[in-house]
Amino acid sequence: EKYNLHEIRKKYLDFFENKGHLVTNSFSLVPKDDKNLLLIIAGMAPLKPYFLGTKKPPKNRMATCQKCVRTSDIENVGKTDRHGTFFEMLGNFSFGDYFKREAINWAWEFMTKQLNISKEKLWVSVYLDDDEAYNIWNNEIGVSKNKIVRLGKEDNFWELEVGPCGPSSEIYIDRGEKYSCGDENCKPGCECDRFVEVWNLVFSQFDKDELGNYSELLNPNIDTGMGLERITAVLNDADNIFEIEPIRTIIKEIEKITNKKYKNNNKDDVSIRVITDHIRAICFLVSDGVIPSNEGRGYVLRRLIRRASRHGKLLGIKNSFLSNLSDVVIENWKEFYSNLEDKRLQIKKIIKIEEDKFEETIDQGIEILKNYIDDMKNNNETILNGYKAFKLYDTYGFPLDLTKEILEDEKLDVDEEQFNLEMENQKNRARSARDKDNKNNWDSDADFNFKINTKTRFEGYEKLSTESKV
Numbered sequence: 001e002k003y004n005l006h007e008i009r010k011k012y013l014d015f016f017e018n019k020g021h022l023v024t025n026s027f028s029l030v031p032k033d034d035k036n037l038l039l040i041i042a043g044m045a046p047l048k049p050y051f052l053g054t055k056k057p058p059k060n061r062m063a064t065c066q067k068c069v070r071t072s073d074i075e076n077v078g079k080t081d082r083h084g085t086f087f088e089m090l091g092n093f094s095f096g097d098y099f100k101r102e103a104i105n106w107a108w109e110f111m112t113k114q115l116n117i118s119k120e121k122l123w124v125s126v127y128l129d130d131d132e133a134y135n136i137w138n139n140e141i142g143v144s145k146n147k148i149v150r151l152g153k154e155d156n157f158w159e160l161e162v163g164p165c166g167p168s169s170e171i172y173i174d175r176g177e178k179y180s181c182g183d184e185n186c187k188p189g190c191e192c193d194r195f196v197e198v199w200n201l202v203f204s205q206f207d208k209d210e211l212g213n214y215s216e217l218l219n220p221n222i223d224t225g226m227g228l229e230r231i232t233a234v235l236n237d238a239d240n241i242f243e244i245e246p247i248r249t250i251i252k253e254i255e256k257i258t259n260k261k262y263k264n265n266n267k268d269d270v271s272i273r274v275i276t277d278h279i280r281a282i283c284f285l286v287s288d289g290v291i292p293s294n295e296g297r298g299y300v301l302r303r304l305i306r307r308a309s310r311h312g313k314l315l316g317i318k319n320s321f322l323s324n325l326s327d328v329v330i331e332n333w334k335e336f337y338s339n340l341e342d343k344r345l346q347i348k349k350i351i352k353i354e355e356d357k358f359e360e361t362i363d364q365g366i367e368i369l370k371n372y373i374d375d376m377k378n379n380n381e382t383i384l385n386g387y388k389a390f391k392l393y394d395t396y397g398f399p400l401d402l403t404k405e406i407l408e409d410e411k412l413d414v415d416e417e418q419f420n421l422e423m424e425n426q427k428n429r430a431r432s433a434r435d436k437d438n439k440n441n442w443d444s445d446a447d448f449n450f451k452i453n454t455k456t457r458f459e460g461y462e463k464l465s466t467e468s469k470v
């Protein structure tokens with residue numbers, strides 16, 4: 001292999017340190033003081049106040065390698081070559097300091113001089129009318145016109161719900177004909193995996209408010225993001241972001257557990273990659289203090305554990321296995337993320353409790369869903385009754401998207417509206433029960449929660465979470 005993940009992380013951070021950037025550790029996956037974001041999905045997210053100018057940065061150039069979790073990509077995981085729910089994002093940032101020219105020049109220098117990627121393979125995109133970026137690429141860097149594409153908002157305007165945003169310019173690597181979708185117009189922006197977007201240079205010039213209004217920021221900023229796994233994969237001519245060191249060690253461990261060979265059968269391979277991805281997300285989320293629950297971040301974690309567990313079943317794994325698998329993640333990333341080692345016991349315990357809990361009901365749940373599917377097929381129905389999906393959730397612990405996913409394999413769907421209605425009804429029932437209880441001398445929510453917790457929920461998490469506060 002050319003370089004592994006850890007080597008490229010270092011190369012990148014060293015490079016930008018040499019260009020005057022302050023390098024800091026990754027921030028937590030749990031956003032701080034940000035009500036608009038559930039989890040950190042990009043390197044810029046924890047730095048928002050510096051872009052907006054509401055806080056003064058320690059230095060006006062910074063570079064990080066940031067842990068990210070994107071649940072919006074969950075369906076792609078294991079299927080495309082380039083998506084994980086968890087990944088690390090390399091980023092260099094300018095807070096009102098350098099702008100397009102430097103950002104583009106340094107990105108090019110890093111790709112061609114540090115990583116020695118052949119210029120032939122590199123393509124770039126610019127936002128529709130961004131002639132400034134176009135001209136820098138074309139005239140100053142010398143990228144030929146046929147390798148510069150102009151893309152619309154979908155690809156080349158980077159924004160969150162609210163906050164700093166702007167047009168962007170992306171660097172793509174052509175992995176060659178064999179990854180092409182075959183379309184004669186296949187080029188950057190195409191959804192297939194031939195031209196892989198590796199680096200996004202965002203010219204962060206606006207602040208978007210809740211109503212969708214854009215206002216010009218005082219200083220134009222630079223916010224870049226490059227997927228560490230992606231660049232490592234492409235550089236090593238790997239087929240996808242999981243077949244690189246050290247992520248491959250997770251695949252190897254799954255092969256051991258299942259007694260199956262990776263790359264024998266496409267369906268199994270997808271499951272192996274899903275587990276490989278999810279176990280990383282799971283470990284990092286727990287190491288940052290997230291605990292499984294029915295809401296918010298905790299629910300993201302719960303979904304990931306249950307989804308991974310189900311893919312384990314698909315591979316024929318009989319018992320819980322995720323807790324042991326987490327050792328492989330901890331071993332391979334602890335040098336760079338020391339809280340993985342610090343929290344090893346907690347990570348293993350939390351995963352074990354959650355997986356065992358799901359173990360108790362998953363087989364029954366799958367059996368029942370199978371019956372539902374058979375009934376639907378017999379009756380020529382394509383939409384599963386929302387009440388039934390709710391029952392799977394409520395009694396057997398099936399997150400809705402898990403039910404959906406299993407249905408999708410059979411080209412079936414679910415009545416989500418009905419599901420949500422059932423969920424709402426249940427919440428109302430709980431609320432009115434609480435109101436009634438309140439009249440009977442229960443005088444606070446805290447009391448109520450305490451009673452409910454001890455009755456219906458595992459105490460393990462509560463215990464663990466108090467431990468973790470110490």
Ligand code: ATP
Nearest residue numbers: 070073082083084087197198199200225226227230
């Ligand atoms: P794509 O179009 O391939 O989904 P993106 O445009 O959503 O990527 P950005 O939001 O621009 O990605 O993020 C910056 C970089 O982070 C990307 O260029 C890519 O290298 C990396 N990246 C984004 N999403 C993922 C993911 N799900 N898994 C791994 N790397 C990712």
Ligand code: MG
Nearest residue numbers: 070072073083
């Ligand atoms: Mg994307």
Ligand code: MG
Nearest residue numbers: 154155156197
């Ligand atoms: Mg994109």
Ligand code: MG
Nearest residue numbers: 155170197200
């Ligand atoms: Mg992008």
